[in-house]
Amino acid sequence: MVQYSSPSLDLSFAAISDVTRRGVLEQLARADASITGLAEKFQMTLTGMKKHVAVLERAGLVVTEKVGRVRTCKLGQRDLAAEAQWIEAHRRLFEARFAALDEVILRMKQEEEDGSASE
Amino acid sequence: MDQQVSSQPAARNVTSVERKGDRELVVTRTFDAPPRIVFKVWSDPDLFRMWWVPKGAPMKLLACDMDVRTGGKYRLEFEAGGQTMEFFGKYLDVVPDERIVWTNDEGEEEGAVTTVTFQDQGGKTLLTFHEIYPTAEALEEAMTGSAAGLPIQLDQLEELLSTVSQ
Numbered sequence: 001m002v003q004y005s006s007p008s009l010d011l012s013f014a015a016i017s018d019v020t021r022r023g024v025l026e027q028l029a030r031a032d033a034s035i036t037g038l039a040e041k042f043q044m045t046l047t048g049m050k051k052h053v054a055v056l057e058r059a060g061l062v063v064t065e066k067v068g069r070v071r072t073c074k075l076g077q078r079d080l081a082a083e084a085q086w087i088e089a090h091r092r093l094f095e096a097r098f099a100a101l102d103e104v105i106l107r108m109k110q111e112e113e114d115g116s117a118s119e
Numbered sequence: 120m121d122q123q124v125s126s127q128p129a130a131r132n133v134t135s136v137e138r139k140g141d142r143e144l145v146v147t148r149t150f151d152a153p154p155r156i157v158f159k160v161w162s163d164p165d166l167f168r169m170w171w172v173p174k175g176a177p178m179k180l181l182a183c184d185m186d187v188r189t190g191g192k193y194r195l196e197f198e199a200g201g202q203t204m205e206f207f208g209k210y211l212d213v214v215p216d217e218r219i220v221w222t223n224d225e226g227e228e229e230g231a232v233t234t235v236t237f238q239d240q241g242g243k244t245l246l247t248f249h250e251i252y253p254t255a256e257a258l259e260e261a262m263t264g265s266a267a268g269l270p271i272q273l274d275q276l277e278e279l280l281s282t283v284s285q
Contacts, residue, residue: 083138086261087136087137087138087144090136090144090146091134091135091136091146094134094136094146094148094248095134096176097170097171097172098132098134098148098150098170100169100170101150101160101170102132102150102151103170104160104166104169104170105150105151105152105156105157105160108152108156108159108160108166109152109156112156
């Protein structure tokens with residue numbers, strides 16, 4: 001079995017665990033943007049946005065390029081981001097399902113233990 | 120006293136999701152009950168609908184018809200955001216307390232085949248949910264195709280999870 005524990009995928013998961021960073025990816029999927037533009041869009045300081053972009057950049061999800069005084073951000077390895085998100089979404093969905101399934105099972109086991117004499 | 124009964128066991132069973140090769144998705148989880156019970160919860164529509172869409176999810180299961188035997192059919196109808204979606208297919212192989220294999224026929228092209236196996240592990244059940252796509256491209260498309268709507272989906276799932284007791 002192929003274990004998907006490559007450093008890039010781990011970084012990718014960490015990168016998308018934050019709601020702002022997911023928003024930035026969504027935004028960049030529509031159009032490239034400057035860090036200043038992103039900071040305004042997400043109503044945060046330039047320093048705060050720089051940190052978020054750095055995390056995304058390390059994960060290879062975003063690439064930046066400085067032209068003159070403006071640093072432009074665009075999507076990097078988009079497929080990896082999509083894959084990491086897809087797997088994470090599935091994991092959360094199944095986790096939620098299985099938590100509910102546990103409860104149904106618990107109830108069935110209790111009913112069996114109570115036997116036909118109950119109520 | 121009641122709190123003791125409803126509290127979760129200390130060691131929680133871990134849900135693992137992995138991509139295997141370029142065409143397969145594998146989900147595994149252990150349940151604290153024998154295969155007989157876990158199989159029943161997957162194959163009885165009245166029990167199935169109690170957990171497949173967890174409480175608080177932004178979607179509703181409107182209809183759930185399942186004839187869980189080899190050659191039988193299923194049809195699930197969901198409502199989400201004012202739209203209804205249908206999922207349907209056929210059971211290719213059903214062995215009570217051991218496995219259920221079904222097709223996913225709702226798409227325009229050939230869909231994935233899902234296999235769920237129930238392995239007895241000393242009174243517990245190791246469940247494996249396995250999806251195999253017809254081609255690497257089909258899995259790729261399933262992943263990238265849903266990417267556009269996914270940030271929203273993730274947020275909805277977060278919302279959902281906050282309503283499911285941890």
